[in-house]
Amino acid sequence: MPKLGIVLAIGILLTLVNTSLCDKRLNRQKRFIEMADDVRGPYCETKSGGPCCPGRDDQCTVPILDSICYCDMFCNITASDCCPDFKRICIGGNPEPITRGCRVNGIEYRVGSVFKNNCNQCTCRRNPSNPNQAELRCTDEVCLVQPDMIQLVNNGNYGWKAANYSFFWGKTLNDGVKYRLGTMPPSDQVLNMNPIIMDSVDQPPESFDSRQKWPNYIHPVRDQGDCAASWAFSTAGKL
Numbered sequence: 001m002p003k004l005g006i007v008l009a010i011g012i013l014l015t016l017v018n019t020s021l022c023d024k025r026l027n028r029q030k031r032f033i034e035m036a037d038d039v040r041g042p043y044c045e046t047k048s049g050g051p052c053c054p055g056r057d058d059q060c061t062v063p064i065l066d067s068i069c070y071c072d073m074f075c076n077i078t079a080s081d082c083c084p085d086f087k088r089i090c091i092g093g094n095p096e097p098i099t100r101g102c103r104v105n106g107i108e109y110r111v112g113s114v115f116k117n118n119c120n121q122c123t124c125r126r127n128p129s130n131p132n133q134a135e136l137r138c139t140d141e142v143c144l145v146q147p148d149m150i151q152l153v154n155n156g157n158y159g160w161k162a163a164n165y166s167f168f169w170g171k172t173l174n175d176g177v178k179y180r181l182g183t184m185p186p187s188d189q190v191l192n193m194n195p196i197i198m199d200s201v202d203q204p205p206e207s208f209d210s211r212q213k214w215p216n217y218i219h220p221v222r223d224q225g226d227c228a229a230s231w232a233f234s235t236a237g238k239l
Ligand SMILES: *[C@@H]1O[C@H](CO)[C@@H](O)[C@H](O)[C@H]1NC(C)=O
Pocket: 073, 076, 077, 091
């Protein structure tokens, strides 16, 4: 009887030790999941003393970022504290799924990358509520060149075609107003002016094309650059 008691006591003690070890590993596991998506590279594959350990071996680890990952067969049961290359190296399956990046206009961006999408700054980051998913965050500026708008103009019959002028690409509409128009808001005095109604003597012509009327005085469209003085530029151009 006392013998059985001792065996039971040892059994319980072992179970407790085992459980606390497990808890420790579960904690590690959680921590590892949080960083599992952007850690590529050989781990078990280049471990000193051989890549994989049979059974459970809590010393069978490789450093990963500021933590460790496991290359023992037991990590197959706890599932997510294995090193990213454990399955490929020790079992021969497909590598652990790694969170894919963010796909924008057919281009794949890795988690952690910061890039420009036209005039907006974007970050591809890990979804805080689901670490296995990537999430795209972008600023929400209205861009000066809008592919949809170009399409819309070109689908209509407006007598002119829109195009993507590459030097406007990546600028915001606000940039365009600020650097290209430069128009000051009219003063109160101007806003309070009354219209003058005139009886026109002559009927205005059906159409008028200054290129035909003054063929020697019309030059091609000039670029004012970021001069922000279209009002002066266009007026001076007429003189
Ligand atoms: C690892 O786990 C997978 C899925 O649970 C199982 O199919 C496979 O047999 C296990 N491999 C080993 C070596 O334990």
